[in-house]
Amino acid sequence: MDKISLDKEIILNATEEVIRRFGPDKANITDVAKLLKVSHAAIYRYYNGKAALFNAVTDRWLAQLHAPSNDILKEDSPADAKLSKLLESFVEAKHRSAINDPEMFANYIKLAQSSMEVIEKSKEEGIKRIEEIIVQGITEGIFFSESPYKEARSVYLATSVFIHPNSFEDSDRKQNIESVINLLIRGLKNSNR
Structure with a gap:
């Protein structure tokens, strides 16, 4: 060789x-x-084996998939607009991947079903990005929250339904994403909770 x-x-x-x-x-x-x-x-x-190798591939793939969210975090825009853009970026990244790179998306789905380590790491990174924007919004007086991490986790969970392949064929998908994001942002803006 x-x-x-x-x-x-x-x-x-x-x-x-x-x-x-x-x-x-x-x-x-x-x-x-x-x-x-x-x-x-x-x-x-x-x-150390196929699982470790595939975990590393998926970890790198997820990092590349979500790289645009790092740019969104750096934008000089109000927190509500930034959060909307970030959430849309999260849900559309997986949708685009399923269409443009189906084999790697299938690998992601397979890994999600068998090994949660890489998936949990990616989920936590997403929650931290949302939390960063919520904290910015609190500083700006746009959002009201006593627990930015809990709010970020709830926002992440509420939008995660749109990264599931079952949602990709829904003809109302874009409208549903927009409605959920708008509802979440209005909830964060409500100081009378």
Whole structure:
């Protein structure tokens, strides 16, 4: 076998290619090793099995998927507008991925059903982003909350229904997303709760 300089990034790129080629159910470490022209033992030096490798791929994929939300957080705009944009970004990112990158989305769904570690990390990061905007809104006098983290978690849970594939075919999906986001923002603005 040809000598190749391996690192985690090279292995993750190859794993994504294998998942896209064979799907998450059929892809395996041997396929990744063949693509890289190394032994499967070489892969095990970096990842302790298929689950660890697929977790790492999904973790990286989720980070890339939600990268635009980092830009939204940096915007110089009022918290209510920023929160609306962030929530729309969250729900549309998964929808776009299901259409444009179905194999990686299938890998995400499979992982969500079998291993919650990566999914919980991504969920917590989403909640923290929402919390950051709620805190900004409190500072601006737009939002009223005694517990920004609890409010952020509730907002995340209320919109998470729209990242489920069952919602993707709903002809009223965009209207429903807008209605829920508007309702949540009005609730955060209500000082008489």
